[in-house]
Amino acid sequence: MDTLENIKQQIADNDILLYMKGSPNAPQCGFSMRASQAIMACGQRFAYVDILANPDIRQELPKYANWPTFPQLWVKGELIGGCDIIMEMYESGELKTLIEEATKGAEQGE
Numbered sequence: 001m002d003t004l005e006n007i008k009q010q011i012a013d014n015d016i017l018l019y020m021k022g023s024p025n026a027p028q029c030g031f032s033m034r035a036s037q038a039i040m041a042c043g044q045r046f047a048y049v050d051i052l053a054n055p056d057i058r059q060e061l062p063k064y065a066n067w068p069t070f071p072q073l074w075v076k077g078e079l080i081g082g083c084d085i086i087m088e089m090y091e092s093g094e095l096k097t098l099i100e101e102a103t104k105g106a107e108q109g110e
């Protein structure tokens, strides 16, 4: 599968998906660390892709997303944003609501 198809598949298959540097348990950059910790604090399972281990995705996703940096949080096929937006939404409580809503859909078998 080519990289763009792979990206589209990942976004379609995972209701909550974080593209990041490293993993939630071993983030490789402060921006990815803060973003993954905020999402973990919302208490739901989420998928992630380590873009340091996938340089083709690191190169292609910013063009597809029209968003130049990592991390990138995608919920239900839509780009939510990067670290700044994730932290703002976390602090206002919006992130928890968004993540919980996205998980509810999955439980109903959508």
Ligand SMILES: N[C@@H](CCC(=O)N[C@@H](CS)C(=O)NCC(=O)O)C(=O)O
Binding pocket: 021, 029, 031, 058, 068, 069, 070, 071, 081, 082, 083, 084, 085
């Ligand atoms: N203000 C950004 C900070 C993220 C950022 O600047 N990321 C940089 C450094 S980790 C990046 O992804 N650069 C492109 C790259 O490393 O491929 C946000 O809110 O997410």
Ligand code: FES
Binding pocket: 021, 028, 029, 030, 031
């Ligand atoms: S890897 Fe240097 S700022 Fe993210």
